[in-house]
Amino acid sequence: MKLLNRLLHRQGPRSGEIARERLRLVLAHDRAHISPGLLEVLKDEIIAVISRHVPIDPEGVQVTYTEGPRVNRLVADIPLRTGRRARREYGPLGLLDAE
């Protein structure tokens, strides 16, 4: 029974690993003066700008801040609404040449 408990407890990362991951994010944001809240604002504005020109899936948009060895970057991942279906309907490049 105790052994079983131990086995169950083994699932998932230990709290030390969680601490480290949380700190990685918090420090990155602290250092860049980019708060998670600011990322949300950026995300909303990016969605507004891009969707004026291209149909996108606003739910799937992700804006993240990452620290690299040389340069830190903001990465915006913007899934297009017309991805797969468009390819099938409009050909291999998924161009919206017809509406």
Add this chain to the structure above:
Amino acid sequence: MSARVVTVTSGKGGVGKTTVVANLGVALAMRGQRVVTIDADIGLRNLDVMLGLENRIVYDLVDVVEGRCRLRQALVRDKRLQELYLLPAAQTRDKSALRAEDMVRICDELRESFDFLLVDSPAGIEQGFRNAVAPADEVLIVTNPEVAAVRDADRVIGLIEAEGKGPARLIINRLKPELVRRGDMMDTAAVLELLAIDLIGIVPEDETVIVAANTGRPIAFTDHSPAGRAFHDIARRMLGEEVPFAPLKEPGFLERLFRWMRPEGEEQR
């Protein structure tokens, strides 16, 4: 000869700055260094009790600044050692009684007669912190292997660099090897990687530190305990010795197996 001014700071409170200053003071003095420990935590005087010198204080830092006594008169000598002194903080005054230039002037005046001036910084990143850092030639950052402490340490490291006082070196205090082994505490490598800073010491969690704080006799007086040894190792590194970082004793395979089978909390007797 001119003393090295070493400021010990942390950002977060309660991580062990005063403990570090008291013990490094003792360890360095035991190695023949002439040391003054300076309590820059105005209004929250602590270093005196940590060193067991609270009954011998006549004047304090603010008395010196405001000209009520000469600097030498405010120094309390620790009779247990040849050359260990305390310059106490004012307990009754508010923080604004001291300015950065006062600290610089006082340290400059002490420099020629001593080898080390160890400055105990208050927590936070306001004026008290700036006062403590202003005279520093070197800065030691104390942290615990915990999220909040490491985060605040990172903030302070940034400020130290901005002040041109870097690179600071890190003391990881209250490390619990047992928790690290179990994966429930960040290890030294994780903390160093996050903070990107040089390490000068690892002090384990050690009950004798608390006993020592009760009695006012810092643990570094006897270096048999794990923490006492750690403080002496740091003192030796400050004096330029190459002291290897003793790796956390890793349990053997069988020991690990037993640990794994044993439920949490039921440690070896």
